[in-house]
Amino acid sequence: NAGVTQTPKFRILKIGQSMTLQCTQDMNHNYMYWYRQDPGMGLKLIYYSVGAGITDKGEVPNGYNVSRSTTEDFPLRLELAAPSQTSVYFCASSIPGLGGEKLFFGSGTQLSVL
Amino acid sequence: AQSVSQHNHHVILSEAASLELGCNYSYGGTVNLFWYVQYPGQHLQLLLKYFSGDPLVKGIKGFEAEFIKSKFSFNLRKPSVQWSDTAEYFCAVSSSGGYQKVTFGIGTKLQVIP
Numbered sequence: 001n002a003g004v005t006q007t008p009k010f011r012i013l014k015i016g017q018s019m020t021l022q023c024t025q026d027m028n029h030n031y032m033y034w035y036r037q038d039p040g041m042g043l044k045l046i047y048y049s050v051g052a053g054i055t056d057k058g059e060v061p062n063g064y065n066v067s068r069s070t071t072e073d074f075p076l077r078l079e080l081a082a083p084s085q086t087s088v089y090f091c092a093s094s095i096p097g098l099g100g101e102k103l104f105f106g107s108g109t110q111l112s113v114l
Numbered sequence: 115a116q117s118v119s120q121h122n123h124h125v126i127l128s129e130a131a132s133l134e135l136g137c138n139y140s141y142g143g144t145v146n147l148f149w150y151v152q153y154p155g156q157h158l159q160l161l162l163k164y165f166s167g168d169p170l171v172k173g174i175k176g177f178e179a180e181f182i183k184s185k186f187s188f189n190l191r192k193p194s195v196q197w198s199d200t201a202e203y204f205c206a207v208s209s210s211g212g213y214q215k216v217t218f219g220i221g222t223k224l225q226v227i228p
Contacts, residue, residue: 035218040123042204042220043158058215090157103150103216105157 002026006091006106013081013113021076021109023091031094032074033058033103034066036087043090049074081113116141118207118219126225127195135190135222137179137205147188148206148216149179158204164188175199200226 004025013019025032030051035043035058045058049068063085065077074093078085088110092103121136139145149161162173169181179190188205205219 033216040220043218045215045217048215092158102148102160102163103158105159107157 004091004093004104004106006089006109008109009107010110011112013078013111015081015083015113017081018077018079019081021078021089021091021111023074023076023106024072025074025091025093025104026072027093027095027104028071029093029095029104030071031096032068033092033094034064034074034076035090035092036060037090037108038087046076046089078111083113085111086113087111116145116207116209116215116217118205118217120205120219120222122222123220124223124225126227128227129197130194133190133192133195133199133224135203135205135224137188137190137219138186139188139205139207140186141207141209143209146208147179147181148208149173149177149188149190150204150206150218151201152204152221153201161190161203195224195226197226197228200224 007022033048034046037043044060047066049055055066088108090108091106094103117140119138146165148163150158151161152158162171164171164181172178177192181188202221202223204221206216208216
């Protein structure tokens, strides 16, 4: 199994450009998430989805948009890139259960906005 | 809202030393607790988790954590660290029941010196 796959791994954007970070999972997980990781700040939840067609904001949604048209895919869109969006982005997925959420993470996308 | 506090941001230990990383959470209800680890160049992976039962939880690679409800704590321990334990460690909490949003602490970087 591939698990959670993110593309691209690295990207440099100019201020004002737009891009889409791709995330796909092959585990048939209902829940998917986008986190950003900044040094000394831990992981902050940007958006999450509990199933196809359902998305909701996390802690830091401003400047981002998501969609969830299929169970497998959960792309994250940056419309007008800003230096504050320089970060490492992680997509994750999980399946709800009594044992609590075990998150499966992708390998991350390192984004620089210059 | 739930939150997680990790006390040690950067820890340096010699091989064979004992490790304890502090984690406290704030949430008024029943929680699930997690420790995730991120080895250099790799994505986050689950180290161990607590959701019910024995408050002493054993995870992979000899790690364990103890849930102390009265102290709202979930400290991570290992009796004897190895160089390969060099990584960043994240404590996380989610509420039990319903959608279990996971909130992460800011992480602790552990450096083990041979």
